[in-house]
Structure formats: structure tokens, C-alpha cells
Amino acid sequence: MSTRYGITFSGLTLAAGAGVFCGVVPLGYAAMLAAVFTNPALLVALPGALVLGALAGLLVAYGTRNAIRPRMAQRYRRFVAAGLIAMPGFFFIGRIEDFTSSPEPSRWAIGFILCCGLAGIVVHYRWRKRLTLEQHARRAAENRAQQHTTVA
Numbered sequence: 001m002s003t004r005y006g007i008t009f010s011g012l013t014l015a016a017g018a019g020v021f022c023g024v025v026p027l028g029y030a031a032m033l034a035a036v037f038t039n040p041a042l043l044v045a046l047p048g049a050l051v052l053g054a055l056a057g058l059l060v061a062y063g064t065r066n067a068i069r070p071r072m073a074q075r076y077r078r079f080v081a082a083g084l085i086a087m088p089g090f091f092f093i094g095r096i097e098d099f100t101s102s103p104e105p106s107r108w109a110i111g112f113i114l115c116c117g118l119a120g121i122v123v124h125y126r127w128r129k130r131l132t133l134e135q136h137a138r139r140a141a142e143n144r145a146q147q148h149t150t151v152a
Contacts, residue, residue, distance in 0.1 A: 005125075005132040012121050019120020021086070023113040027096070028089025034099045035092060042098075045091055053087025054080050 035042040061079035072078070097106050 005129045007125060007128045011124060011128070015120040015124030016117040017120070019117040019123075020113055022120070023116025024093050025086050025089035027109050027112060028091065028093040031092040031096045031099070032088060035095060038099050042092075042095060046088055049088040049091040050084055053083035053085070055083070056087060057081070057083025 032043075032046070057080035058076060060083070061076045065075065093109070096109050097103060099105070
């Protein structure tokens with residue numbers, strides 16, 4: 001179901017998901033750095049996270065080969081790199097509460113992640129609006145030029 005400027009609910013949902021993704025990864029890395037100083041035994045999960053990230057990257061690359069830029073060069077290498085970068089952040093985000101005696105860091109982390117999701121929605125909305133307005137202006141200019149040439 002399309003709304004104004006061609007913005008769809010699925011597009012907004014995907015944009016929010018991308019924003020949440022971009023918010024979780026740095027907080028997960030901050031939690032991983034906190035684990036280095038407070039509980040180094042948790043770092044045992046890091047190699048497993050890297051392997052799982054590489055496998056997830058391969059699966060996503062294979063699953064999206066026809067949907068997202070079908071001729072993308074080095075698709076598998078890029079998606080594996082993204083998985084290697086992102087997965088450790090996802091593994092350690094759940095450990096934020098283990099590093100402090102207060103639940104406040106978890107609340108701030110959730111707030112930050114939700115704000116990143118909202119920022120993803122705003123960026124998607126503005127991008128679609130700008131793209132649609134540029135297309136309308138281009139079509140209007142083409143129509144005016146065509147009418148001008150047929151009249152003259």
C-alpha cells in the first residue's frame with residue numbers, strides 16, 4: 001500500500017530495521033570493550049561470533065542475489081565482511097547489564113537503539129520525498145519542452 005511520495009509501510013519498516021541495526025552494532029562493541037576490562041572470560045564467544053557472522057553473511061548474500069543489485073561485484077565478500085563486523089556487536093549487546101549493578105546503561109542503550117530506528121525512518125522518508133519530487137519536476141519539464149516544440 002503506497003502513501004504520499006511512494007513511501008510504503010514495508011519501506012519504512014526496513015528503514016527502521018536498518019537504523020536499529022546501525023544502533024546495535026556500536027553499543028555491542030562498547031559492551032565487548034567493557035567485557036575486556038570487567039570479565040575477560042566472556043571474550044571466549046568472540047571466535048564463535050565471527051564464524052556465525054561469516055555464515056550469516058553468506059546466507060544473506062545468497063538469499064538476496066536476485067533482489068538486491070543482481071550484478072553487484074564481490075557480493076559474497078562484501079556480505080561476509082558485513083557479517084564479520086556486525087555479529088560480535090550482536091553477541092555482546094545482551095551483556096550490558098552484566099557490567100554494572102544499575103539497569104540504567106541498558107535503558108540508555110535501548111533508547112539509543114530506538115532513536116537510531118527512528119532516524120532510519122526519517123532518512124528513508126526524506127530520501128523518497130526528494131526522489132519523487134525530482135522525478136515530478138523532470139517529467140513536468142519534459143512535458144513543457146514537448147509542448148513547446150509541438151506548438152512552435
